[in-house]
Amino acid sequence: MADSMSAKGIRGNERTAGWIFVAPALIILGLFFVLPILMALWVSLTGWNGQGSPFTSRVPFVGLHNYTALFATDDLARQDFMTSIRNNAYYVLLVVPLQTVLALGLALVLNNRILKGKSFFRTAFFFPSVTSSVAISVVFLFMFANGGAINALLSAVGINGPQWFSDPRGLIHIALDRVGVHNAPAALADHGVLGLTWWDWLSGPSVAMCAIITLVVWTTSGTFMVMFLAALQNLPIQLDEAGMVDGANAWQRFWRITLPQLRPTMFLVVTLGLIGTWQVFDQIYVMSQGNPAKTTLTPAFLSYRTAFRDFDYGSGAAISFVLFLIIVLFTLLQRWLLRERRGH
Template sequence: MATTTAAVLAGDTAKRRGRSTGPRRSAATRGDWIVGYTMVAPVVLGSLAFVIVPLVTVFWYSLHDWNVLANTFTFAGGENYERMLSDEGLHDSLLASLWFSIGLVVLNITLALFLAVMLNQKLPGTTTFRTFFFSPVVVSLVAWTIVWSFLLQADGGINGFLDLLGIQGPNWLRGDFTAMLAVIVVQVFKNVGMNMILFLAALQGVPEELMEAARIDGARAWRRFWSITVPMISPTILLVSILTIVGSLEVFAQIDVLTQGGPGNSTTVLVYYLYQQAFQFNDFGYASAVSVLLFIIVLILTLLQWQTRKRWVFNEN
């Protein structure tokens, strides 16, 4: 009898405890949800205010004929997009953007990887060497470009140095090919330091045991680089490639300061052409359509790189 009574009392106590802890658990759960939503709210609201809403607004503007000076805003449907099909200036800007992107990606990534490999050798003076190439990253973009504009003049510092070597330098900013080359080089030296640091961090994560095993097996330095180093740092190569390609499609200040899109349309990249349509010709509707095109191009390139990563990214977690 005593045993039965104790069991009943124990059961009643357990039920009371269950009823008492239930609301506490619910309150704790609600508190966790509130804290979680509070933490993510700034990011969500920021994305809505500065990404989603502007994208929708730009697409809406692209469906209109909007001239600020004439104070007209009329619905045009797909006329702006049809206009892009026959716009020679847009076609030239796409071609200029293509050449600029190819030159920037090849030179920037190649030079950054080479510099990182050299720094990873831990040779004397590496700190000074690293500072020299990274310092342009923190320099004002406009100030950096203005200095280069003086160096690239017909009587500038670069041609002055070439004269000492007995070489007649061109007017770098007045030829179609040399102007594009000059803009690419200026951009490469501005940002190569950041990619160099990213590659250096990746190289320092390559296991020394693998390299030592390859040396014992007789693999030469070039074979070790292609068969071990490159696969091990392939995630960083993917990251740098995406950042460099997206950055190449958003270049503006260098073009505006150095060439203003010239000579002709040889350096009028897509972003600068968009600027011309909006702020020089006051055709904001067509400029919005061009910006939608730019967004689609960046999105497609990013998705392609991300989807093809499985074929050449070997160390992805």
């Protein structure tokens, strides 16, 4: 009995000591993470214009109006929000697969035992990832300017560069125009959802957005390459050698042996890619400000513009929380898609 009470007392002391040790971290997280989120959530339920404190009785409480206006009110605010969702959706659909495939390909190259100068290539591939995104965006902005290098190359092959990059149409619309479809079919132009016609939803990314996509894929692939490379170097080489003994070629060994073992790293890379692409802001802010014709407008930049330029902090905060829910839903979806399946 005495031993039991002594053990119970020791465990009780350990529990108290544990809470004491984690208390500073919990306090810091509460003050600088949880509390600001709760404050922003309250702001999203008000009509605060940025003057004074949002927690006074003078600030009107509007409830869920800022949220319902984004989906149910037929006005310019909803159209801008849905336009930003469309633009960001095409951005995600292109950036996440491209940066994942490129990162995995670079990691496979660097993991090759016969490659010479691995340190140089590893540094060269990773260097864009550690460079300031704002600085690289400014460089790209000069390259795509009217007198920049990209437009000079396009002019050399007979393409009007400035006009090409300022085209407000998406790539799908441009391609259809090249084959003679100049106007939207009635079935797509007369019907739609959430403030945009089906023709607008199916426009594809603009040329300006594709330039930003190119920049982001180039600057983010290095980070994910390091993750894949670390995972590849921790894989047991005996499995690959067993595949060679069984007569499997290089593609079969990669598809059947290497790739399944990279599932946890793949989940991490895709999750980080989804979060980063839905939150894209700095490249948009520096390079385009949502132009031309709102074809590079994204929810993160729209939230900033609504709050800090239009002084509608309630709607700006509401856009941020809707964006948060979108990220959570897509993260759960890709987690379900990449889950470990029994029998495989």
